[in-house]
Amino acid sequence: MSFSLTINGKSYTVDAHPDTPLLWVLRDYLNLTGTKYGCGQGLCGSCTVHLDGESARSCQTSVAAVGGRKVTTIEGLAATLGHRVQQAWIAEQVPQCGYCQSGQIMEAAALLAKHAKPTPQQVGEAMSGLICRCGSYQAIRLAIARAAAGGAQ
Amino acid sequence: MRTELTRREFLRSGAVGGAGLVIAFYLPAKAEPKSRGTKPSFQPNAWLQIDPEDNVTIWVGKSEMGQGVRTSLPMIVAEELDADWTRVRIEPALADTQKYGNQLTGGSTSVRTSWERLRKAGAQARAMLIAAAAQNWGVAPDSCRTENGSVIHELSGRRARYGSLAEAAAKLPVPEKPPLKNPRDFRIIGQSLPRLDIPEKVDGSAGFGIDVRVPGMLFGVVARCPVFGGKVARFDATRAKAVKGVRAVAPISSGVAVIADSTWAAMEGRKALDVTWNEGPHAALTSAEISRRFARLAAGPAAVAREEGDAEAALKRAARKLEAVYEVPYLAHATMEPMNATAYVRPGSCEVWAPTQFPSMAQQVAGKIAGLPPEKVTVHITLLGGGFGRRAEADYVADAVETSKAVGAPVQVLWTREDDMQHDVYRPASYHVLRAGLDADGRLIAWTHRVVAPSIGGQRGEKLEGGLDTSAVDGAADLPYAIPNLRVDYVMANTAVPTGYWRSVYASQTAFANECFLDEIAAAAGKDPVELRRALLNKAPHHKAVLELVAEKSGWGQALPAGRFRGLAVHGSFHSCVAEVAEVSLAKDGTPQVHRVVCAIDCGLPVNPAGVASQMQSGIVYGLSAALRGKITIDKGRVQQSNFDDYQVLRFNEMPQVEVHIVPSSEAPTGTGEPGLPPIAPAVANAVSAARGQRVRKLPILA
Numbered sequence: 001m002s003f004s005l006t007i008n009g010k011s012y013t014v015d016a017h018p019d020t021p022l023l024w025v026l027r028d029y030l031n032l033t034g035t036k037y038g039c040g041q042g043l044c045g046s047c048t049v050h051l052d053g054e055s056a057r058s059c060q061t062s063v064a065a066v067g068g069r070k071v072t073t074i075e076g077l078a079a080t081l082g083h084r085v086q087q088a089w090i091a092e093q094v095p096q097c098g099y100c101q102s103g104q105i106m107e108a109a110a111l112l113a114k115h116a117k118p119t120p121q122q123v124g125e126a127m128s129g130l131i132c133r134c135g136s137y138q139a140i141r142l143a144i145a146r147a148a149a150g151g152a153q
Numbered sequence: 154m155r156t157e158l159t160r161r162e163f164l165r166s167g168a169v170g171g172a173g174l175v176i177a178f179y180l181p182a183k184a185e186p187k188s189r190g191t192k193p194s195f196q197p198n199a200w201l202q203i204d205p206e207d208n209v210t211i212w213v214g215k216s217e218m219g220q221g222v223r224t225s226l227p228m229i230v231a232e233e234l235d236a237d238w239t240r241v242r243i244e245p246a247l248a249d250t251q252k253y254g255n256q257l258t259g260g261s262t263s264v265r266t267s268w269e270r271l272r273k274a275g276a277q278a279r280a281m282l283i284a285a286a287a288q289n290w291g292v293a294p295d296s297c298r299t300e301n302g303s304v305i306h307e308l309s310g311r312r313a314r315y316g317s318l319a320e321a322a323a324k325l326p327v328p329e330k331p332p333l334k335n336p337r338d339f340r341i342i343g344q345s346l347p348r349l350d351i352p353e354k355v356d357g358s359a360g361f362g363i364d365v366r367v368p369g370m371l372f373g374v375v376a377r378c379p380v381f382g383g384k385v386a387r388f389d390a391t392r393a394k395a396v397k398g399v400r401a402v403a404p405i406s407s408g409v410a411v412i413a414d415s416t417w418a419a420m421e422g423r424k425a426l427d428v429t430w431n432e433g434p435h436a437a438l439t440s441a442e443i444s445r446r447f448a449r450l451a452a453g454p455a456a457v458a459r460e461e462g463d464a465e466a467a468l469k470r471a472a473r474k475l476e477a478v479y480e481v482p483y484l485a486h487a488t489m490e491p492m493n494a495t496a497y498v499r500p501g502s503c504e505v506w507a508p509t510q511f512p513s514m515a516q517q518v519a520g521k522i523a524g525l526p527p528e529k530v531t532v533h534i535t536l537l538g539g540g541f542g543r544r545a546e547a548d549y550v551a552d553a554v555e556t557s558k559a560v561g562a563p564v565q566v567l568w569t570r571e572d573d574m575q576h577d578v579y580r581p582a583s584y585h586v587l588r589a590g591l592d593a594d595g596r597l598i599a600w601t602h603r604v605v606a607p608s609i610g611g612q613r614g615e616k617l618e619g620g621l622d623t624s625a626v627d628g629a630a631d632l633p634y635a636i637p638n639l640r641v642d643y644v645m646a647n648t649a650v651p652t653g654y655w656r657s658v659y660a661s662q663t664a665f666a667n668e669c670f671l672d673e674i675a676a677a678a679g680k681d682p683v684e685l686r687r688a689l690l691n692k693a694p695h696h697k698a699v700l701e702l703v704a705e706k707s708g709w710g711q712a713l714p715a716g717r718f719r720g721l722a723v724h725g726s727f728h729s730c731v732a733e734v735a736e737v738s739l740a741k742d743g744t745p746q747v748h749r750v751v752c753a754i755d756c757g758l759p760v761n762p763a764g765v766a767s768q769m770q771s772g773i774v775y776g777l778s779a780a781l782r783g784k785i786t787i788d789k790g791r792v793q794q795s796n797f798d799d800y801q802v803l804r805f806n807e808m809p810q811v812e813v814h815i816v817p818s819s820e821a822p823t824g825t826g827e828p829g830l831p832p833i834a835p836a837v838a839n840a841v842s843a844a845r846g847q848r849v850r851k852l853p854i855l856a
Contacts, residue, residue: 028415035357036538043796128805133487
């Protein structure tokens with residue numbers, strides 16, 4: 001089946017089985033490889049993207065379910081509020097191996113879009129759906145606080 | 154067995170371009186960088202190049218898996234080169250032992266073993282640049298100095314950027330013994346410089362193994378027998394091939410590969426594959442049986458690893474005796490990027506793109522399959538989405554190479570999370586019997602530690618003299634405490650469960666047993682855990698230094714809020730010493746919560762102190778996941794866990810506040826990747842034991 005998708009402000013048409021997870025459409029059909037596969041079950045959050053600005057696990061979202069919603073991936077985040085989040089991530093030197101960080105940044109950006117000054121509880125709830133194995137959690141907490149405070153400086 | 158699409162048929166069907174499939178070309182590892190100018194560049198050795206435009210390129214021979222080698226190793230070269238750090242860019246080296254030496258990235262060796270070699274590489278270039286400038290100016294080389302990428306002659310006020318000297322320096326002989334800087338003059342080493350790999354890791358452009366895209370590539374997954382040691386009995390590819398996008402089904406050594414236009418189609422094809430397994434001789438194996446066997450073996454003969462005094466006699470005369478058994482389970486690595494590799498085998502050539510910790514092993518394994526000598530195999534080392542020892546293997550490389558060979562196209566083989574968790578090489582389970590004797594004054598006069606564990610080397614067929622795997626007693630045999638009568642021995646307890654190197658290897662088990670038992674001894678002797686250890690560490694100054702630093706920084710001995718308890722552990726591994734204090738409370742339901750971890754490390758001179766602190770954070774988080782919930786169990790010869798729902802790891806809301814303190818040192822750098830891990834389990838277990846009033850002797854704590 002043919003699907004029309006708007007990703008990072010660009011239009012794409014892909015021919016795929018309707019059940020194909022958006023994750024694999026992004027990675028294998030469109031070569032937007034910044035979005036990562038980690039578990040395929042919505043357990044780790046490495047595949048997090050935005051659908052109309054809301055965080056979504058692309059491994060649990062079929063291409064057919066995207067509908068008319070605008071998709072933003074890590075590659076397109078800098079054009080939005082994401083830039084500030086990415087700068088904060090650099091300032092706090094968050095990534096180690098870096099594999100989970102696309103998802104972490106997308107989740108944090110969606111959180112900050114919804115709550116400009118999130119409470120520790122809100123941060124904890126949003127970020128606990130994602131897994132990092134390297135030990136970046138403490139730096140992520142600092143980076144979110146920095147981004148919420150208004151910038152990388 | 155049904156015949157598969159032959160290579161010839163496959164090629165006829167067209168290797169590229171499924172319906173709607175867009176192939177872009179992304180080649181993460183670039184060839185040797187070329188100078189933009191026409192003048193030649195200066196490359197005195199394998200490690201660096203300076204071009205006439207003043208760009209400094211430094212090759213990194215070790216794999217970047219989060220530990221920061223793509224920053225710390227260039228810092229060492231740049232220091233001795235006296236480079237302008239803002240002009241430094243890095244290139245990942247290809248696999249080439251001849252050129253770069255041992256590229257195995259493991260055992261916390263990268264900085265420690267590259268230290269002298271990379272200092273020399275930078276110093277050679279610096280000496281040659283000085284010589285070139287001096288020749289040019291007609292002055293004595295020793296009247297010149299360098300600073301931030303320039304050679305300077307103070308007397309005449311002349312200065313020249315390195316780039317302008319590149320052509321002349323390239324014509325000079327390479328000095329064998331260039332002068333090294335006095336560490337007092339270091340201006341790059343010792344700074345917490347920002348990591349060079351971070352910008353690409355926040356915008357999605359970083360190239361991990363799974364991100365490799367080569368022209369015409371296909372995607373594969375492999376159906377593997379769930380039982381260890383099992384094999385394919387027969388399979389029928391008809392239904393798998395009926396799945397849209399599936400191109401081929403091919404038997405390979407590890408199982409049956411399903412190859413398709415996309416990873417998803419390959420996974421769907423695998424679901425549809427009819428395969429019957431011959432489960433082999435281990436189909437009845439269970440964790441309970443393994444535990445019982447370890448206990449049985451513990452009572453039998455053992456190989457002595459260290460013996461001082463007469464522990465048995467001392468135990469007999471001891472006023473007080475203690476004995477305890479500690480047990481830990483098998484563990485999976487669960488790197489965030491599951492195992493994968495991409496390979497392209499053509500007649501007479503083989504190219505591999507792999508997130509590997511062991512490039513030369515990848516070359517060997519690929520070469521054997523492709524029928525080429527290892528050095529003829531090109532291995533591009535991508536970024537690694539975590540390594541932790543798992544990527545020191547080459548099983549995932551073999552999958553890709555065999556699959557590419559079978560279909561005659563470039564193929565990326567991905568292990569799903571379930572494949573990754575159920576076909577790992579696991580941290581060995583182990584069983585530890587410890588005994589101690591105290592004299593009438595409460596002094597520790599005897600210690601025995603029997604380690605019962607599978608031998609990683611032994612299971613791979615390594616010959617081990619007298620049944621002793623010295624690696625399996627790492628951390629046990631080198632106990633730093635001064636105890637007059639001591640014996641450490643080992644019982645090899647191999648099983649059908651494949652084992653491998655897991656961050657800190659056997660120190661992850663032995664530190665838990667040692668440091669928890671020492672707390673039991675402290676309690677029995679009525680001594681403070683810090684004081685007991687301090688008194689036993691007079692001949693171990695590095696251990697003592699971290700103990701004292703962590704005691705000070707954690708506020709050891711000072712009152713805690715009601716319901717909070719501290720636990721301490723000290724452990725030396727990979728040439729470094731680390732002490733950690735954990736603060737723990739119990740939730741209403743009894744679940745331990747770790748609030749704070751204070752860590753002190755002595756790792757010699759810290760090349761990048763922020764990097765050292767990150768590695769401590771990382772070891773602590775990785776070890777805490779294991780200590781609290783990590784457990785791989787076996788039933789019917791197969792792993793019961795499959796994903797992050799049943800193999801739970803630490804999440805954001807459970808992260809304690811971690812504080813890292815580095816003991817000042819001017820000694821050569823030692824390891825940091827692993828040493829932060831061993832103390833965390835016993836530190837937390839000791840705190841939980843204090844909170845519960847009952848000893849924790851088995852991991853995970855939340856069993």
